[in-house]
Amino acid sequence: MSGRRRLCRxxxxxxxxxxxxxxxxHTGAVEIFMVRRxxxxxxxxxxxxxTGATLEWQPDVFLDHxxxxIQCGLHGALFRIENGECVHGPCVGRHLEAVPVEVRDGTILLRADPIAG
Ligand code: FES
Incomplete structure (x- = not known):
């Protein structure tokens, strides 16, 4: 897919x-999450x-208290919201894989499709 995909407002x-x-x-599915600040x-x-596990504690809950x-619900690793760097837990220094998005006119758009690689 080319172009931008609308995710939500x-x-x-x-x-x-x-x-x-x-x-x-048609080529598969990718799970992503977004954090707003x-x-x-x-x-x-x-x-x-x-471990490659999904992070949420409950549906749509990816942040710590x-x-x-960002907090992984499985073993509690903590990640910076702004760059996905792990700052505490079993994967310190590693990063979440960023997905490029932008906000335009109040709508969140996916800039590149991670499924298309
Ligand atoms: S799977 Fe996320 S901290 Fe272990």
Missing amino acids: LDELPDPGSRGFTLGS GPQVYAYRNSCPH SRTL
């Missing part, structure tokens, strides 16, 4: 908060660098 994400998505196509949105593949870090 910015105001559909809690602030601060998170939401998971499944991107599907004010006007900024960050997106990553939903795969922990420790302070809502300042």
Whole structure:
């Protein structure tokens, strides 16, 4: 797929908060999640660098209690929201895989399709 894909509206994400998505196509499916902090949105593949497990505690819950870090629900690794770097836990120094998104006119768009590679 070329071009940008609409994911959702910015105001559909809690602030601060998170939401998971499944991107599907005829070639497969990829799980991603987005984190909103004010006007900024960050997106990553939903795969922990420790084991490849999905990260959420409950559906759409990817942040720790302070809502300042991403937290893996399996072994508790903590990641910076702004760059996906693991700062605590079994995969310190490794990164979540970023997914390029942008906000345009209040809509969150996927800039490149991770399924297409
Ligand atoms: S699978 Fe995420 S910390 Fe172990």
